[in-house]
Amino acid sequence: MNPLSALAYYRCFRKRLLLLFLPVMLCVMVLFLIQAVIVSSIQLEHRAFVVTRKAYTSIQAKGKPISLDTIAAIRLHENTARVAPCILSHTEITSLLSRIGVRVYLLGDPDMRLLMERMDVSLVSGRLPAAGSDEIVLHDVVARNKGLAVGDRLGSDLDPSETLLGAYTLVGLLEGDALCGFASLENWQTVHDVAVPEEYGILVMPQPGRLAALNQFVAYLPLSGNELSSLPVSTATLTESANRIYLLLNTVFVAVLLINAICVSFLTYLFTLSRSREFAVLNAIGYSRRAIFQRSLLDVLILNLLAAATGLLFSLLVALGLQATFFLAAGRPLTLLSLQVWLPALCVPLASVLAEMVAIRSIFSRLDPMQLLDQDA
Amino acid sequence: MQLDAFELSLVYPVLSGPPVVALDHVNLTVRTGDLIGVLGPSGSGKSTLLYLLAGLKKPSSGAVFLDNQDLASHNDDELERRRLASFGFIFQRHYLLPHLDLLDNILLPVQHNRPQAAEKARQLAGELGLDVDLKRRPHELSVGQRQLVAVARALINDPVLIFADEPTASLDSETGLRVMDCLARQLHRAGMVVVTHDFKILHQATEIHQLRDGRILA
Ligand SMILES: Nc1ncnc2c1ncn2[C@@H]1O[C@H](COP(=O)(O)OP(=O)(O)O)[C@@H](O)[C@H]1O
Ligand SMILES: [Mg+2]
Numbered sequence: 001m002n003p004l005s006a007l008a009y010y011r012c013f014r015k016r017l018l019l020l021f022l023p024v025m026l027c028v029m030v031l032f033l034i035q036a037v038i039v040s041s042i043q044l045e046h047r048a049f050v051v052t053r054k055a056y057t058s059i060q061a062k063g064k065p066i067s068l069d070t071i072a073a074i075r076l077h078e079n080t081a082r083v084a085p086c087i088l089s090h091t092e093i094t095s096l097l098s099r100i101g102v103r104v105y106l107l108g109d110p111d112m113r114l115l116m117e118r119m120d121v122s123l124v125s126g127r128l129p130a131a132g133s134d135e136i137v138l139h140d141v142v143a144r145n146k147g148l149a150v151g152d153r154l155g156s157d158l159d160p161s162e163t164l165l166g167a168y169t170l171v172g173l174l175e176g177d178a179l180c181g182f183a184s185l186e187n188w189q190t191v192h193d194v195a196v197p198e199e200y201g202i203l204v205m206p207q208p209g210r211l212a213a214l215n216q217f218v219a220y221l222p223l224s225g226n227e228l229s230s231l232p233v234s235t236a237t238l239t240e241s242a243n244r245i246y247l248l249l250n251t252v253f254v255a256v257l258l259i260n261a262i263c264v265s266f267l268t269y270l271f272t273l274s275r276s277r278e279f280a281v282l283n284a285i286g287y288s289r290r291a292i293f294q295r296s297l298l299d300v301l302i303l304n305l306l307a308a309a310t311g312l313l314f315s316l317l318v319a320l321g322l323q324a325t326f327f328l329a330a331g332r333p334l335t336l337l338s339l340q341v342w343l344p345a346l347c348v349p350l351a352s353v354l355a356e357m358v359a360i361r362s363i364f365s366r367l368d369p370m371q372l373l374d375q376d377a
Numbered sequence: 378m379q380l381d382a383f384e385l386s387l388v389y390p391v392l393s394g395p396p397v398v399a400l401d402h403v404n405l406t407v408r409t410g411d412l413i414g415v416l417g418p419s420g421s422g423k424s425t426l427l428y429l430l431a432g433l434k435k436p437s438s439g440a441v442f443l444d445n446q447d448l449a450s451h452n453d454d455e456l457e458r459r460r461l462a463s464f465g466f467i468f469q470r471h472y473l474l475p476h477l478d479l480l481d482n483i484l485l486p487v488q489h490n491r492p493q494a495a496e497k498a499r500q501l502a503g504e505l506g507l508d509v510d511l512k513r514r515p516h517e518l519s520v521g522q523r524q525l526v527a528v529a530r531a532l533i534n535d536p537v538l539i540f541a542d543e544p545t546a547s548l549d550s551e552t553g554l555r556v557m558d559c560l561a562r563q564l565h566r567a568g569m570v571v572v573t574h575d576f577k578i579l580h581q582a583t584e585i586h587q588l589r590d591g592r593i594l595a
Contacts, residue, residue, distance in 0.1 A: 278475075283457070
């Protein structure tokens with residue numbers, strides 16, 4: 001065995017190995033899992049809130065009906081492909097962090113298919129709601145999250161805490177990136193006795209690639225208090241709420257990073273100091289100081305990489321295990337493949353390597369082998 | 378190979394009081410085949426002399442020449458390389474690495490061809506009368522046995538210069554003589570300086586000096 005090998009050293013000093021290994025590994029795990037939960041939650045919110053808005057812009061009446069002139073102006077605009085009468089309702093799902101509102105679009109039959117196509121969602125099971133019926137389709141994730149299966153009923157008539165007004169029967173499940181649901185507009189018209197649904201709400205689908213231009217145009221329309229829902233508006237809202245979470249997260253992140261780096265570098269300092277006599281002997285025999293120093297740095301690097309890799313592997317296994325046994329079935333899929341999830345955890349070994357290198361350097365810069373050996377004489 | 382010490386002095390500054398003159402204008406020459414014995418009571422500067430000769434410390438004045446080259450003209454890297462390849466140093470305090478087994482301790486100076494060196498290490502251990510499993514660790518050994526490991530470590534690289542700092546201090550007289558025999562067997566290719574306060578072990582010496590208060594007595 002190479003006399004400088006850390007293996008030989010740590011075989012004798014297992015406790016020291018653990019004291020340097022475990023904190024890094026645990027911090028990596030903690031940060032990875034926290035980050036996975038938060039990113040997954042925001043990702044879910046993103047799918048419900050932002051991805052859907054990439055297909056349309058909507059205006060909903062608030063108090064006053066939407067003016068037919070406005071509707072005509074939008075219909076005539078060059079960037080408009082289709083203006084559909086549409087009532088927006090929503091139902092709530094819960095992530096590990098928050099409640100998320102998922103839009104349910106009450107649409108006439110051809111418009112429903114058109115919007116589904118534009119949102120790139122499709123049926124995985126069951127069928128679409130029949131025109132005029134109290135039927136509903138929901139995204140598979142939404143249904144799982146709410147514990148619903150095809151055939152189940154939902155709505156505020158059955159459960160007062162439900163935000164979806166009325167009573168519906170779930171007849172189909174959707175898949176795709178966008179989280180949403182669809183129900184029949186004709187049914188709503190019958191129940192509320194409405195002849196011109198356009199006055200209550202419209203959904204504008206843009207010409208291909210013209211969403212931004214359309215949104216710009218709609219933003220300047222006199223809406224007289226009617227509610228505009230568009231990609232820029234919802235993106236801004238989500239960004240704001242995500243930033244609040246990230247601020248908290250960054251505080252935790254920096255704290256974990258610092259505490260870990262301080263602890264392990266302090267231990268490294270003590271352990272390296274306790275080895276100075278050993279280094280002095282090696283230097284006296286003829287090992288170059290530089291080689292001993294570089295070897296110590298390399299040891300620290302390898303140790304941290306191993307600890308981080310172990311931590312990541314463990315937490316990935318834990319996350320995948322939870323994903324398979326619980327999260328997928330519960331409609332709370334974990335986002336694991338995003339760089340955002342891995343990045344903070346990867347900073348842990350980086351910070352501790354740097355801090356430990358500083359500790360080692362400070363010892364070697366003052367290491368005087370002969371003085372150490374003299375002390376024994 | 379020839380090592381010359383010329384007017385070698387080392388003065389330690391002391392915070393309170395006069396500086397300590399550990400070595401005072403010492404002249405010495407070691408050639409291959411020489412076994413130079415240096416006798417002196419403790420504190421007389423024996424260890425200091427060896428450190429200076431081996432280039433481990435720098436003299437306050439005077440110089441050490443290895444084959445007519447001033448050691449002071451070499452940088453640390455060169456001195457380190459030279460120590461590793463051609464010097465063998467037996468420290469007064471053995472200095473074995475606690476986490477390495479005995480074999481790895483003996484092989485510390487070895488950089489190449491370790492299997493062959495391991496064979497040689499076992500042979501050296503036998504010659505020195507070190508009758509223990511070389512897989513054991515230093516703390517399991519008596520002080521005397523550790524001394525033998527330290528001797529084997531100094532000899533493993535076939536050094537051309539051997540510095541022995543009281544190599545028999547922790548040994549019984551019989552083992553001490555065996556160590557000296559083993560050292561003497563290196564004389565066909567090495568020169569050595571053995572410092573001790575035990576006159577009896579120096580019967581193979583080619584030259585003996587008395588050291589008192591850092592000075593070699595005429
Ligand atoms: N690092 C040092 N600082 C100050 N004085 C020292 C140092 N090392 C040795 N000395 C002094 O130098 C003298 C010679 O020491 P040393 O060479 O170790 O003697 P020996 O090996 O013969 O016992 C002693 O008086 C000792 O106290
Ligand atoms: Mg001494």
